[in-house]
Amino acid sequence: MGASFEPAAEGRTSGGERGPRKGKLLGFSGAVALVIANTIGTGVFTTSGFALADLGEPAFVMLSWLMGGVYALAGVVIYSDLAAEFPESGGEYVFLRNTLHPALGSVAGWISLVAGFTTPIAVAALGAQLYLARAGGPGAPAPWVATLIVIGLGLLHAGAPAKGVVSQNLAVLIKICAIVVFIAFGAPEAGAAFAAAPPPSLETFPLLAFAGSLVWISYAYSGWNAAVYVTGDIDGGGRTVERALYSGTLLVISLYLGVSAVILYGAPPGQIRGVAESGALAALAIGGPRAEQALSALIAFALVTSASSMLLSGPRVYARMAHDGVLPAAFGRLDGDYPRFAILSQAAFSLIVIWSAGLRDLLEFAGVTLSLSAGAVVVGWLRHQMRRGRALDKLLELCAAIVFLSTTSGIMVSALIMRPASAIAAALLIGVGLLAYALGRPRANSVNQRA
Numbered sequence: 057m058g059a060s061f062e063p064a065a066e067g068r069t070s071g072g073e074r075g076p077r078k079g080k081l082l083g084f085s086g087a088v089a090l091v092i093a094n095t096i097g098t099g100v101f102t103t104s105g106f107a108l109a110d111l112g113e114p115a116f117v118m119l120s121w122l123m124g125g126v127y128a129l130a131g132v133v134i135y136s137d138l139a140a141e142f143p144e145s146g147g148e149y150v151f152l153r154n155t156l157h158p159a160l161g162s163v164a165g166w167i168s169l170v171a172g173f174t175t176p177i178a179v180a181a182l183g184a185q186l187y188l189a190r191a192g193g194p195g196a197p198a199p200w201v202a203t204l205i206v207i208g209l210g211l212l213h214a215g216a217p218a219k220g221v222v223s224q225n226l227a228v229l230i231k232i233c234a235i236v237v238f239i240a241f242g243a244p245e246a247g248a249a250f251a252a253a254p255p256p257s258l259e260t261f262p263l264l265a266f267a268g269s270l271v272w273i274s275y276a277y278s279g280w281n282a283a284v285y286v287t288g289d290i291d292g293g294g295r296t297v298e299r300a301l302y303s304g305t306l307l308v309i310s311l312y313l314g315v316s317a318v319i320l321y322g323a324p325p326g327q328i329r330g331v332a333e334s335g336a337l338a339a340l341a342i343g344g345p346r347a348e349q350a351l352s353a354l355i356a357f358a359l360v361t362s363a364s365s366m367l368l369s370g371p372r373v374y375a376r377m378a379h380d381g382v383l384p385a386a387f388g389r390l391d392g393d394y395p396r397f398a399i400l401s402q403a404a405f406s407l408i409v410i411w412s413a414g415l416r417d418l419l420e421f422a423g424v425t426l427s428l429s430a431g432a433v434v435v436g437w438l439r440h441q442m443r444r445g446r447a448l449d450k451l452l453e454l455c456a457a458i459v460f461l462s463t464t465s466g467i468m469v470s471a472l473i474m475r476p477a478s479a480i481a482a483a484l485l486i487g488v489g490l491l492a493y494a495l496g497r498p499r500a501n502s503v504n505q506r507a
Contacts, residue, residue, distance in 0.1 A: 082290045084300060087283045089228040090365050091304025096231065097180045097362030099276025100312050101187075101355045102419075104319045105334030107269040113256040114320035120266060121316045124273035125309035127463045128280040131430055132301045133456035134437050139284050139301075140294035146376035147285040148172075148433050153380075155436030162496075163489030164429050165377045168285075170485055171425035173370030173402060176278070177363045178409035179418045181205045183332075184359035190336050191352035199410050206410065209364050210403025214396045224368070227361040234354045235311050242318035242342050249321040267470035271478075274467060275423035276312070279362070280305045281430070285369040318342075363406075371398035382496050417477075424471045425482040431464035 153161025181202035378388030
């Protein structure tokens with residue numbers, strides 16, 4: 057049986073021997089960096105073009121980005137409360153296991169495995185390859201560059217996790233500075249275009265398409281909850297996680313609104329409508345080929361750091377599940393305090409996805425599935441508070457839950473109508489999670505009895 061992932065007073069080797077005392081892997085700044093790196097990836101540089109094709113007006117797309125930020129903040133309110141009460145690594149798996157049912161915790165764990173980390177890592181690596189080619193890098197027709205990115209990051213986090221965290225924190229700082237420079241560079245032209253644009257007609261506001269665009273937008277914001285997956289590895293536990301979620305998410309919202317405004321108003325709408333490389337095309341329109349290459353390099357860099365952060369977070373969920381007997385014990389085996397086998401397995405799963413699916417299909421599937429999982433967590437929070445008679449005592453959290461569930465409902469309805477394939481794939485993944493729980497229940501019961 058694998059040891060618990062939460063670092064104890066003393067580390068253990070893979071053979072179970074006690075090692076030297078080790079501190080927590082992340083502090084407050086590292087947790088904030090994890091949130092930012094996990095969130096700022098493919099979405100903000102590719103989603104605006106897809107959303108513009110659905111909504112027709114740049115102003116409507118900006119409204120969807122703002123609504124996505126409110127949606128993310130509502131989630132932060134609920135997740136922060138849960139992280140304070142359940143300060144364990146595991147995220148949705150831990151929350152649903154404790155507030156609804158262990159079976160739903162198992163489903164959430166499988167959603168994290170497939171849609172929460174494996175798919176986004178693949179998306180980030182594929183996007184990095186796409187933008188590296190625009191920056192003058194190798195333009196391989198097959199995803200060989202994406203493959204090398206995932207392999208390199210997997211080996212880094214499995215072999216030298218502490219160095220991986222330090223490198224990631226520095227990379228996030230560089231990324232934030234570069235994005236601010238991009239916003240400042242494009243702001244004059246985007247501001248002039250915004251001032252000259254006629255006001256959109258509310259009579260043409262496409263409500264269903266707006267809800268559908270939140271599938272893309274919610275995926276772009278999906279890293280707002282990153283710190284809850286490694287709560288047990290953060291100095292200060294749930295309270296530090298709460299501060300990190302708020303700080304990271306508010307900064308991301310500000311950056312997203314700035315980047316989206318530059319993309320939507322800095323380039324002719326016809327050039328970016330329905331195009332994945334909308335960020336690079338906006339830079340080309342504003343500053344010419346050199347600006348396009350510089351932004352493409354920045355985007356590729358951002359995507360690599362996003363993949364890196366998810367390779368840090370995801371395996372902690374699997375280690376927690378293995379500790380509870382939901383996944384094979386090998387996923388919970390620790391080398392020191394780090395789940396090396398789970399990290400390498402995560403990289404391998406992402407490589408399979410890289411070679412088997414397209415970028416747009418992956419974005420749609422991840423957006424629908426992750427929204428559904430997060431919505432279930434909010435339902436679990438409501439049930440948990442109502443059973444304790446405390447729901448009305450937490451007015452802010454209650455309002456946030458209503459906003460989050462209302463938005464999630466709109467996303468699910470639009471997905472069923474506009475993107476049925478993604479909804480069907482999400483339903484199949486839920487079925488896999490329930491089946492895995494049923495098959496693994498005897499081992500889970502045995503693990504619990506030993507504990």
